[in-house]
Amino acid sequence: MLEAIYIKVQADLKQKIYRGEFPSMKLPDERTLAEQYHVSRSSIKRALNVLAQQGVIFKKRGSGTFVNPLYLKNQDIFRYNGSNLGVTDSFRIHGETPTIEVLDFQVLPATKEQQLALFLNEDDFVYWIKRLRRLAGKPFMIENGYVPIRVLPSLTQKDVSGSVYEYVERTKKRSVTKSFMTIMAEPSNNEDQTLLELSPTEPVGIMEGIFFMDDGTPLEYTTMRLHYQYLHYSAFVSLDGE
Amino acid sequence: MLEAIYIKVQADLKQKIYRGEFPSMKLPDERTLAEQYHVSRSSIKRALNVLAQQGVIFKKRGSGTFVNPLYLKNQDIFRYNGSNLGVTDSFRIHGETPTIEVLDFQVLPATKEQQLALFLNEDDFVYWIKRLRRLAGKPFMIENGYVPIRVLPSLTQKDVSGSVYEYVERTKKRSVTKSFMTIMAEPSNNEDQTLLELSPTEPVGIMEGIFFMDDGTPLEYTTMRLHYQYLHYSAFVSLDGE
């Protein structure tokens, strides 16, 4: 099975929506879609659920399924598209690929906090990866990442000057598809101001999080300090199935 | 049907996880759970999918289903619990309920941007609701909300001095469970500094978003300017079913 049916249906419907093939903003009912795609209603429901979760459509029992007009007008914000959660991918959207300057690369014993976040033992070690990211030459992010040695035993400085997640996908055939993140803001400190070329009144955005591989293994604990103009986090939140 | 089976199972499992009833961090396999709960495997799968989506568990084909240790250690962060997305609910967690001071309450013609965000026509009007929120007396948020008159025709200043979402639930029997939000940060302006008691180097966090009722009707377009210490947005992100 190269790709599940519901994935294909979901992708196809998203295309059709994007291309404006539902001018009435209303999709055919589930039973009809099942016929059209020659799949069961269950698979259609599954595809529609994914789209609803993404905020692309709204379902209304008794009435039908409708396109979220916002998705049409503004679909570049609804970018839950990349197969990857990393910085490289997220910021590539703006047209250019970020470059990486490695500021530091060491092996350290894991702190208590890191042990907790990365499910480590007392005697475990982590790589400390400090990097500066630039977009079109302009620095926009200071990144402090901590990766358990146990998870990537043969990581080198060279690997670290590229995307760590691509390295993981290449060498371990695992993808990084889950993260637990916290977003905050703070006045900039001296280092921020120097590295990110900020004035004292200009703040930084902070994105701090744990990134997991698709099997649940925690890969990295990261703190990102962003030039405030680059902190732009969008999310569609749904509190339904609870 | 007061509550769906998969909802009950999901809630029960979450309780058990929280109470540490799976010390090995491993849940029984799906077929066994189905027997224990006297429900079909489909329903178990559904319940587990919800929990996986919330980051409470990780599923690993061929191995089993495991508790996310982070959820145990830090479950107060995993608070996708409230039935409501509003500010009142979100910040009540910290122990105290925020108070509301209405700074302005008017009816205005909808701007282009509002028409787009709220699916309105050219001649539609919106309420402009400007409010200051305090927690334990300390101001922490300036809120500019825009609500279509069409949606809440008889909204009064009195209603607006409480939670608008509670008003919606009471009068329309609809809940506010979806939102599309963007989070940013900025240096504080004069008004921010005055109302939120900030110094010039201290920034504001900005949460801007559209809130939808459970049937997809957009209810409100809001811009919230937060004292930076109160911007603390956490999310579990999963890029799986795409």
Added chain:
DNA sequence: TTAAATCATTGGTGCGACCCAATCGTTATA
């Protein structure tokens, strides 16, 4: 004419069956 009852439409939930695919421990083999 208006309000209430009815009914068709549409999405929601639940079941159980069937097979697939990844994993892991066991067993057979070199």
Added chain:
DNA sequence: TATAACGATTGGGTCGCACCAATGATTTAA
């Protein structure tokens, strides 16, 4: 002993059915 093959376990995907619940249009009755 180390490796390979195998098989059991476990979650993933698909199907098709039956029935429920909310909605909205239609029909009926006041």
